[in-house]
Amino acid sequence: MNPSDIFILAIESSCDDTAAAILHNRKALSNIVATQQIHQAYGGVVPELASRAHQQNIVPLVHRALDVANIDKKQLSAIAFTRGPGLLGSLLVGTSFAKSLSMGLKIPLIEVNHMEAHILSHFLETEGATVPAFPFLAMTISGGHTQIVQVRGHFEMEVLGETLDDAVGEAFDKSAKLLGLPYPGGPLIDACAQLGDPDRFTFPIPKVGGLDFSFSGLKTSILYFLQRETAADPGFVAREKNAICASIQKTIVEILMRKLKKAVLETGINRVALAGGVAANSGIRKALREAESEWGWTAHIPPFEYCTDNAAMIGIAGYLKYLDGRFTDLGTPAIARYTIGS
Ligand code: KG4
Numbered sequence: 001m002n003p004s005d006i007f008i009l010a011i012e013s014s015c016d017d018t019a020a021a022i023l024h025n026r027k028a029l030s031n032i033v034a035t036q037q038i039h040q041a042y043g044g045v046v047p048e049l050a051s052r053a054h055q056q057n058i059v060p061l062v063h064r065a066l067d068v069a070n071i072d073k074k075q076l077s078a079i080a081f082t083r084g085p086g087l088l089g090s091l092l093v094g095t096s097f098a099k100s101l102s103m104g105l106k107i108p109l110i111e112v113n114h115m116e117a118h119i120l121s122h123f124l125e126t127e128g129a130t131v132p133a134f135p136f137l138a139m140t141i142s143g144g145h146t147q148i149v150q151v152r153g154h155f156e157m158e159v160l161g162e163t164l165d166d167a168v169g170e171a172f173d174k175s176a177k178l179l180g181l182p183y184p185g186g187p188l189i190d191a192c193a194q195l196g197d198p199d200r201f202t203f204p205i206p207k208v209g210g211l212d213f214s215f216s217g218l219k220t221s222i223l224y225f226l227q228r229e230t231a232a233d234p235g236f237v238a239r240e241k242n243a244i245c246a247s248i249q250k251t252i253v254e255i256l257m258r259k260l261k262k263a264v265l266e267t268g269i270n271r272v273a274l275a276g277g278v279a280a281n282s283g284i285r286k287a288l289r290e291a292e293s294e295w296g297w298t299a300h301i302p303p304f305e306y307c308t309d310n311a312a313m314i315g316i317a318g319y320l321k322y323l324d325g326r327f328t329d330l331g332t333p334a335i336a337r338y339t340i341g342s
């Protein structure tokens, strides 16, 4: 086989999405995600149910990824999998599957850090998108994480700041839950926010030092605000839903942008790349576009399918490691906590 033709099967199972992708070099030939609906009834991810759903999904999903890519498993060069961070039971499903298949096919295994992969999704071959130049700042905003990372090389990353409590996606989802919206509520807040006045209500911006974030205070202030208003007027939420969502979104975007601006000033790096599910949010996207025109930043925002949890991002991280010959031993365990750059 031509050594420049690298085919990677990538598997992601760190939380509640089971995902498989096939990459040909930097290009995703398939990128399939099975989102687990079962958690909706509980208003959040139930770890045990997530592991069981991964077990049911993984084999048909890998077959489908191969079918869509139109390649045979014998053509695969290596298998990349998410080692962590995430829910241990969920990670174990993907890790065990990847190990068995790599043994069966006698091809190398490559472990990937899920958070690094979110950032490396920018290196997937995408029509019309330019790859960020090093060094750049990545802001990873998802349901599990909120981080600002300085990226000096594909695997040379340093976390400059992160959340001390809730992740930004949780702030969206928990606010949505308080408003009676189903899980995950982030996209619903975004949709309602388009229709409401963002200046109608004011929520506090937390005072957190350095480049760290905190969102738990915001959640509490929204809870007290809603309790106060609905006590006086039970129809308040129904009537003001759009304005409440717009005001919450404006506050969250303000929290993110203040820290990002601080990071740009402190590092002198004005190339900024978004990653993670919350990068789909229209408010943060608009704020970054404005930062480009007002302050001369260069903003990189991946296509939606590479923002949320997906396996193509695991594939590109795997491909870059493959080029460096960085393979993984079969004895390598899944790990729930896995910091960037470790
Ligand atoms: O990266 P992701 O798919 O999974 C994690 O690794 O967490 O991110 C999911 C998070 C959820 O909290 C979801 O509500 C949020 O991303 N999200 C959004 C939007 N789309 C997804 N939050 C705000 N606005 C959106 N448009």
Ligand code: ZN
Binding pocket: 114, 118, 142, 144, 276, 277, 308, 309
């Ligand atoms: Zn993620």
